[in-house]
Amino acid sequence: METGRQCMVTGVGEPIIEQADYVMRQEPDNIANAKAAVREAFAGVTLGGGVGLSEAQALDDYASNEVRAACRAGDEKNDWAAIPLKDLNRHSGSPAFLDAEGMRFHLPAYMIADLDGDYRHEFATYLRGCHETFSLLTPLQRNAVEMYLRAISEKENLPSCQDDIERALEEWVDSARSPVSD
Template identity: 50%
Template sequence: MTNEERRVADLIREAFQGVTLGDGIGLLEAQGMDDYECGETLAKYRAKDEKNDWSAIPAGTLNRCNSSLSFFDPAGMRFHLPAFLLVDLEGTLPQEMDFKLGVLSEYRRSQLSLLSPAQRDAIREFLLLCLQKDPEGFNAPSIRRSVDTYWAPSIDT
């Protein structure tokens, strides 16, 4: 990891420190939703889900359950997002988190509705780092637009 990647990783860890899942949709539960599992099976998955420490979720599990990002509610997204971002920074996530956070549908925006200003700032720094690494990438114009609008720092008045 570069110094800049470490800086952004530290921002993410600090911003999401202490976040728990609460009543949110868990990683395995969301994967079961993607697989159209029945309620009983979803409950079994939910019982196995990590609920207290997002940093305890192994990279391999995040990779196997990467479609869960599409099924999280706002609490599930807030809990799991830092784990996905850190795995992405390590270069071991097969999908593009910059795309997931830079090209925002209304649904994705609703999933991000519980983020605090510090968490939003950490994600903005992650996206800026992605743009720095690949300023002319296919998704760069959309990511740049979202950084300037949706992820722009809020101004306290």
């Protein structure tokens, strides 16, 4: 009788498992392609004079110039891939306070963390509006952002997150069609 129950449970779950296998087979290629596009497009990007991750948090906290400078001193400036995941998760509100240089530098780190499933917050909201924040992105970098949005739109998302992802994707596609004004 125990065996019968196991067969019954297995029989009931097979369609779900097959569906999950199909979804999982599709997803990794899109995620892997998006990650490769992000790494290629943002290779060699440095922070320059842009706002750093901890510095952005200091801006959010209305910190003094001295505190802001101290925060900036500890920020990664040369290799976005070296930014610790814990810092990305700890400073989940920082993208709202990044300037164009800061966004160009931190954007790939956030996207890769999200694609890997390691970012614990919603990132797509920071990709909506604020076109000046993305003014320094090259066409290759813009394409990588679009690939990221397409890849995460295919993942299992909360409805509110899915809505932000779809709206962000729509804005990125629309902006690609529109000429950039100088």
